[in-house]
Amino acid sequence: MADLKTTARLQMLADIIVEQSTTIMQQAEQIGRLNEMLQQERAAAKTAPEPGTGQAPSSK
Numbered sequence: 001m002a003d004l005k006t007t008a009r010l011q012m013l014a015d016i017i018v019e020q021s022t023t024i025m026q027q028a029e030q031i032g033r034l035n036e037m038l039q040q041e042r043a044a045a046k047t048a049p050e051p052g053t054g055q056a057p058s059s060k
Helices: 002-047
Strands: none
Touching: none
């Protein structure tokens, strides 16, 4: 009977691990997308004209 309890507990833990792993993978994908968007924003900011000048920003 103890083996059945142990097996059930291990299965429950395995299910939790799978669920958490899936969540982590989804969050990693979301972070990757957000990072890509941030890089695009930064690249656009480097090439956008400075307000009032119409010229690209000087590299400082």
